[in-house]
Structures are given as C-alpha cells and as structure tokens.
Amino acid sequence: MKITEHLSNADKTLFSFEILPPLKGQSLKDLLEGIEPLMEFKPPFVDVTYHREEFIYKKHPNGLLEKISTKKRPGTVGICAAIMNKFHIDAVPHLLCGGFNKEETENALIDLNFIGVDNVLALRGDAPKTEGKFVPELDGHHYASELVEQIVGMNNGKYLHEETETSFHTDFCVGVAGYPEKHFEAPSMKFDLKYLKEKVDKGAEYIVTQMFFDNQKYFEFVDKVREAGLDVPVIPGIKPITSVNQITMLPRTFFLDLPDPLMDELEKCKTNAEVKEVGIEWAIQQCKELVKANVPSLHFYTMSKASATYAIAKEVF
Numbered sequence: 001m002k003i004t005e006h007l008s009n010a011d012k013t014l015f016s017f018e019i020l021p022p023l024k025g026q027s028l029k030d031l032l033e034g035i036e037p038l039m040e041f042k043p044p045f046v047d048v049t050y051h052r053e054e055f056i057y058k059k060h061p062n063g064l065l066e067k068i069s070t071k072k073r074p075g076t077v078g079i080c081a082a083i084m085n086k087f088h089i090d091a092v093p094h095l096l097c098g099g100f101n102k103e104e105t106e107n108a109l110i111d112l113n114f115i116g117v118d119n120v121l122a123l124r125g126d127a128p129k130t131e132g133k134f135v136p137e138l139d140g141h142h143y144a145s146e147l148v149e150q151i152v153g154m155n156n157g158k159y160l161h162e163e164t165e166t167s168f169h170t171d172f173c174v175g176v177a178g179y180p181e182k183h184f185e186a187p188s189m190k191f192d193l194k195y196l197k198e199k200v201d202k203g204a205e206y207i208v209t210q211m212f213f214d215n216q217k218y219f220e221f222v223d224k225v226r227e228a229g230l231d232v233p234v235i236p237g238i239k240p241i242t243s244v245n246q247i248t249m250l251p252r253t254f255f256l257d258l259p260d261p262l263m264d265e266l267e268k269c270k271t272n273a274e275v276k277e278v279g280i281e282w283a284i285q286q287c288k289e290l291v292k293a294n295v296p297s298l299h300f301y302t303m304s305k306a307s308a309t310y311a312i313a314k315e316v317f
Contacts, residue, residue, distance in 0.1 A: 001044070001090060001118060002118050002119060002173035002205075003045060003090070003092065003119050003173050003175060003205070003206055003233075004173055004205050004206055004233065005173075006044040006045060006090070006297075007206070007233050007296045007297065010044075010296075010297075012291075013290070013291045013294065013295055013296065013297060013298060014043070014044055014296065014297035014298070015038075015041040015042065015043050015297065015298055015300075015313055015317055016043045016044065016045050016046065016047070016235075016297050016298070016299045016300070017035075017038060017043060017046060017047070017299065017300040017301070017302045017309060018046070018047035018048075018049060018299065018300065018301050018302060019031070019035060019046060019047070019048055019049070019079075019302055019304045020049050020303060020304045021048065021049065021051065021075070021076055021079055022304065028078075028079070028082055031079070031304065032082065032083070032086055034304060034305070034306055035302070035304070035306055036087075037306050037310050038302075038306050038309060038310060038313070039087055040310075040313075041313045041317045043089060044089060044090060045089060045090040045091070045092050045119065046083055046087075046089060046090075046091055046092065047091075047092045047093075047094065047121060047208075047299070048076045048079050048080050048083070048091055048092065048093050048094065049076070049094045050076045050093060050094040050095060050096050051076075076093045076094065077093065077108065077111050077112060077115065079091070080092075080093050080112070080115065080117055081115045084115070084116065084117075090117075090118060090119060091117060092117075092119045092120065092121055092175065093112060093117060093120055093121070094120070094121045094123055095108065095109075095120050095121065095122050095123065095147060095151070096123055096124070096125035096147075097123070097124045097125055097136060097140060097141035097142065097143065097144060097146070097147050098124065098125030098126065098134060098136070098137075098140075099125065099137060099140075100137060100140060101137045101138060101139045101140040102139055102140065102141065102150060102160055103139070103160060105141070105147065105150060106150070106154070106159065106160055109151065109154055109170060109172070110170075112172075113170045113171075113172070117172075118171065118172065118173060119172060119173045119174075119175065120151060120172050120173075120174060120175070121174075121175040121176070121177070121208065122144050122147040122148045122151060122174055122175070122176055122199070122204065123144055123147075123176070123177055124141075124142075124143055124144040124147070143195070144176055144177070144199055145195065145198045145199045145202050148174055148176065148199050148202045148203050148204050149202045149203070151170075151172055151174050151203070152174065152202060152203035154169070154170045154172070155169055155170050155171055155172060155203075156169065157169045173205050173206070174203055174204045174205055175204065175205065175206045175207065175208055176196070176199045176200070176204040176206075176207055176208075177207070177208060177209070177210060178196055178207040178208065178209045178210070178221065178225070178234060179192060179209065179210050179221075180209050180210065180212045180217040180218050180220070180221035181210070181212065181217055181255065181256050181257065183195075183255075184255035189224065193224055193225065193228050196225070196228070196230070197228050197229070197230060200230050200232055204232065205232055206232050206233045206234075206235065206296075207225070207230075207232055207233065207234045207235065208235045208237055208299055209221065209234065209235065209236050209237045210237055210254060210256070211237045211238065211239035211250070211254060211256065211301055212236070212237070212256060213241075213256070213257070213258050213259055213262055213282070213286070214257065214259045215286055215289050215290060218236050218290070219293070221234070222234050233296040234295075234296070235295070235296050235297045235299045236290055236295050236297075236298060236299065237299050237300075237301060238283055238286065238287060238298055238299065238300050238301065238312075239283075239300070239301040240276075240279040240280050240282070240283040240308045240309070240312060241258075241262075241266070241275060241276075241278070241279030241282070242272070242275065242276040242279050242280075242305075242308050243272045243275055243276065244269070244271070244272055244275050246275070246279075247263075247266055247275065262278075262282050265278045265282070266278055266279075276308060279308070280308055280311050280312055283308075283312045284311075284312050284315045284316060287312060287315075287316040288315075288316055291316060298316070300312070300313075
C-alpha cells in the first residue's frame with residue numbers, strides 16, 4: 001500500500017521508523033530480531049536507508065595511492081524484501097543521487113517493483129567524507145528533484161533507452177525530505193522551500209522531515225509549506241538523544257539547534273545512561289504534543305537500535 005493511502009486511511013497518528021542496513025558480518029536475523037519489539041506499535045511501514053559506494057586509499061611502496069572500492073553494508077533491496085516477508089508491512093527504501101547514475105537507479109527501481117515495493121524516498125544524499133561538496137556521478141542526478149522526475153517517469157512508462165512509452169508502468173509513491181531548520185546548503189528558508197516545492201511539483205507525494213528537537217520549528221515549517229501551496233502530508237522525524245557524544249555530534253552533523261531547556265537538563269548529565277533518560281523523556285513530551293496536533297505519523301530515526309524508540313512509543317501509543 002502507498003504511504004499516502006496509509007495516512008489517509010488512518011484515524012490517528014501512525015507510528016513508523018527508519019533502520020540502517022547492518023555492517024557486513026552482521027546477520028539479517030539479528031537485524032529483524034532487533035526491530036521486532038517495535039512491531040507491538042503496528043507500524044504500517046519501515047524505511048530502509050541506502051548507502052553509496054565507499055572507498056579506501058591503499059598506499060603502495062612507491063608512494064602512489066590506489067583508490068579501492070568497498071561495500072560495507074548489504075543491499076537495501078534484500079532487506080526490504082525480508083522485512084515485507086517477515087512482518088507483512090511496507091518497506092520504504094531510500095534512493096540516492098550520490099554514488100549512482102541514472103542506469104543504476106532505473107535497475108534498482110525495476111528490482112524494487114519486482115519484489116512488490118510500493119514506496120520510495122528520493123534523496124540527493126551527502127558528499128563522501130573525503131570530499132568537500134556533493135558531486136554527482138557521470139550521468140547521475142544533481143538534485144533530488146531530478147531523481148523524483150525519473151521515478152515518476154517510470155510510473156508513466158518512460159525508460160532511459162526506450163524512445164516511446166511502454167506498457168510496463170511502475171506505480172511508486174514518492175517521498176522526499178524536508179528541513180524544519182532548512183538544508184545547510186540553502187542560503188535561506190525561502191530558497192529551501194522553493195526547492196522543496198520543485199520536488200513536489202515533479203511528483204513527490206509526501207514529505208518526511210529531518211529530526212528536530214523544538215516542535216515549534218516543525219509547526220512553523222508546516223505553515224510555510226502550506227503557504228507555498230503544498231498540500232502533501234508532512235511527517236515529523238524524531239530522534240531521541242541517547243549519548244553524551246550526540247549532544248555535540250547531532251547539531252554539528254545535521255545543522256540543527258537543541259533548545260535551551262533541553263540543554264539545561266543535558267548539562268546536568270554525567271553518563272550516557274543519564275543522557276539517554278533525559279533524551280527519552282524530552283522525546284516523549286515532544287511526541288505527545290505532536291500527536292495532540294494530529295500529525296500524520298511519528299517517524300523515528302532508530303539507527304537500528306530499538307530500545308529508546310520502544311520506551312517512547314510505550315508512553316505515546
């Protein structure tokens with residue numbers, strides 16, 4: 001079922017979450033058992049992130065560096081199939097511009113359609129850690145809006161190497177990302193909303209936000225989205241702070257602010273356990289307010305660790 005159908009059929013705020021493909025050497029069994037406790041809250045869909053190809057540089061005795069391709073995580077397509085088979089819910093794979101050309105994207109979409117995936121989240125993706133800015137692949141997409149256009153094109157029977165439309169149409173529901181505190185590369189919120197509108201105008205049917213810790217920023221973002229003429233669902237993304245390191249890492253990595261009342265409590269913490277307790281309690285209050293406001297779904301960034309999300313959902317759902 002499409003995400004938009006799940007949302008329109010619901011009479012209350014839904015529960016959903018995102019997982020990461022495990023590092024190589026870890027088993028699918030461990031991944032599925034790790035998220036199984038969250039099935040208690042009846043998620044209609046689970047997002048599975050995608051990872052671009054990674055590289056290492058091997059230094060030879062002559063001093064030259066050899067760039068070697070590595071793949072550190074198993075495939076998103078297979079994980080989606082396993083989730084749908086075991087839990088009988090929808091899996092939503094992420095598709096990236098970064099690291100993939102149009103041909104690879106088309107092939108991935110054909111595979112996803114074959115296994116019965118109905119939804120995809122279209123993202124530009126970030127630059128590799130070794131590169132200062134995002135650079136598309138040769139014959140790849142520069143922006144998520146272009147990726148949305150390719151997916152919608154396949155829904156209309158348009159393929160890369162066929163001059164005319166075919167009778168084989170996919171039927172993907174396309175989601176995109178939104179940024180309550182704006183994307184860090186956007187010069188202003190106005191310009192960020194302009195690019196978001198472009199993605200929706202090209203066929204995106206729902207928006208999932210980046211994590212935020214101040215609900216007012218989400219509410220203001222939704223107001224701006226509506227003022228821009230976009231009437232698609234805006235799903236809030238939730239991530240509880242669970243370690244001392246995240247207090248500085250999350251704002252630095254995701255270009256977001258932590259509210260002063262939250263920081264006042266976090267500063268009192270000396271251990272990861274204390275931080276996790278504060279982070280969970282803050283997220284519980286966040287979620288209760290969002291549910292009261294009738295948001296479409298609470299979408300949790302779990303990092304494939306269920307305990308914090310379970311503790312929050314137990315108090316909210």
